[in-house]
Amino acid sequence: MCISRVQQILTAAVLPSRRGGATHWEALCADCAAGLPFDGVGLALMADWGPADLVAATDGVATLMEKLQRDLGEGPCVDASSRRRPVLQPQLAATAPTRWPGFGPPALKAGIAAIFAFPLQVGQIWLGVLDLYRSVAGPLNAHDLTEALAFADAATQVLLHLQDQMPLAEGLHPDLAGHDDHAEIHQATGMVTVQAAVMLTEALLLLRARAFSSGRTLPQVAHDVVDGTLRFNPADEDDEDES
Amino acid sequence: MISQERVLTKLVAASTQQARLLELFELQHDEGPCLDCYREGRAVANVDPVQAERRWPAFGAAVRAARFASVHAVPLRLRDEVIGAMNLFLADRATLTAEELALAQALADIATIGLLQERAVREQQVLAEQLQGALNSRTVIEQAKGVLAERHQLTLEAAFTAMRTHARRNGRPLLAVAADVIDGTFDQSLQPDL
Numbered sequence: 001m002c003i004s005r006v007q008q009i010l011t012a013a014v015l016p017s018r019r020g021g022a023t024h025w026e027a028l029c030a031d032c033a034a035g036l037p038f039d040g041v042g043l044a045l046m047a048d049w050g051p052a053d054l055v056a057a058t059d060g061v062a063t064l065m066e067k068l069q070r071d072l073g074e075g076p077c078v079d080a081s082s083r084r085r086p087v088l089q090p091q092l093a094a095t096a097p098t099r100w101p102g103f104g105p106p107a108l109k110a111g112i113a114a115i116f117a118f119p120l121q122v123g124q125i126w127l128g129v130l131d132l133y134r135s136v137a138g139p140l141n142a143h144d145l146t147e148a149l150a151f152a153d154a155a156t157q158v159l160l161h162l163q164d165q166m167p168l169a170e171g172l173h174p175d176l177a178g179h180d181d182h183a184e185i186h187q188a189t190g191m192v193t194v195q196a197a198v199m200l201t202e203a204l205l206l207l208r209a210r211a212f213s214s215g216r217t218l219p220q221v222a223h224d225v226v227d228g229t230l231r232f233n234p235a236d237e238d239d240e241d242e243s
Numbered sequence: 244m245i246s247q248e249r250v251l252t253k254l255v256a257a258s259t260q261q262a263r264l265l266e267l268f269e270l271q272h273d274e275g276p277c278l279d280c281y282r283e284g285r286a287v288a289n290v291d292p293v294q295a296e297r298r299w300p301a302f303g304a305a306v307r308a309a310r311f312a313s314v315h316a317v318p319l320r321l322r323d324e325v326i327g328a329m330n331l332f333l334a335d336r337a338t339l340t341a342e343e344l345a346l347a348q349a350l351a352d353i354a355t356i357g358l359l360q361e362r363a364v365r366e367q368q369v370l371a372e373q374l375q376g377a378l379n380s381r382t383v384i385e386q387a388k389g390v391l392a393e394r395h396q397l398t399l400e401a402a403f404t405a406m407r408t409h410a411r412r413n414g415r416p417l418l419a420v421a422a423d424v425i426d427g428t429f430d431q432s433l434q435p436d437l
Contacts, residue, residue: 047382
């Protein structure tokens with residue numbers, strides 16, 4: 001019998017013997033990290049505005065890698081999605097500080113030496129990104145690259161399968177909704193458009209800038225906006241604080 | 244055979260179009276190894292026509308008439324869920340060995356994946372659009388809640404209720420109302436209600 005590599009990956013990830021409450025994602029990412037020379041794997045969905053929900057991460061560093069990109073709106077996964085092709089960064093220390101001034105330093109500090117980001121796509125539709133990182137710099141060989149692409153295809157199939165199980169009006173499958181407080185980021189963005197009299201994209205930039213300059217996370221800043229302790233003023237990027 | 248909503252519904256493939264074999268599947272809407280296998284989530288193995296007739300009278304009689312020596316069923320599983328069953332009919336042997344049964348289960352597991360694949364390929368463009376739509380619409384609705392709450396000094400919950408009420412009253416999708424909130428047209432149409 002001849003089955004494709006993608007089918008093999010799917011078979012391994014969804015087999016009944018793989019129990020223990022792990023989602024398809026978690027199983028898939030764990031297989032990817034275990035079978036290939038990567039230290040960790042993260043998988044994020046992408047909305048129009050940028051990285052949306054983090055659906056799986058194999059370890060703390062992978063979680064940080066995804067959250068940094070969401071908070072800063074920059075990084076390999078953002079580029080892989082917007083440029084619609086894989087972004088391979090075997091020497092992060094050499095490229096990241098200039099290419100992603102916000103993302104680079106904390107990523108390097110967390111011990112990420114190389115990142116390989118693969119878009120999850122169906123035709124012209126981009127749904128998310130599979131991010132693989134290594135703590136040792138160096139390029140992927142042909143085998144590992146082929147494998148990573150197969151894992152990205154398998155992840156796309158799982159995405160579509162989960163969506164297929166949802167009634168049309170009910171939106172995202174629960175396995176796809178992130179555990180983070182994404183709602184508050186969007187609510188805060190809406191509030192800041194009114195407070196600062198700017199467009200949505202700009203409002204999100206203001207929130208990100210605030211998070212970056214104050215050394216806090218985007219959800220933390222968004223939370224302050226939602227509960228009214230932080231406001232942004234029109235025509236002036238100097239926002240005023242509570243105290 | 245694939246189940247949906249707890250009812251066996253669909254014969255997805257058979258190795259021959261032999262009328263008697265198809266009839267055997269037909270009968271299993273009410274009783275038979277596939278249904279038992281699906282309900283119990285376990286393989287039903289090595290059932291000869293005599294046993295078959297005792298367990299499932301109509302189905303057993305059809306097995307005997309078709310001159311099969313034994314029938315078997317293995318579950319099609321997806322993780323903890325049984326989504327269907329694969330029926331095997333042997334013309335000349337009463338039993339399958341443990342190895343053969345394990346192989347049958349492996350084939351059934353692969354068949355499960357195959358089903359996912361086929362469905363995904365056929366509908367993947369549509370599904371991808373739905374998924375992207377769901378991701379983006381959720382964002383837009385949350386943003387609109389923020390805009391409306393800030394503009395009229397409402398709680399986020401009250402802002403959402405206002406949008407939903409307006410959507411229902413006017414027979415419009417919530418997403419369209421959210422878009423109106425963001426571009427300002429909603430305020431003109433709903434100011435008195437707030």
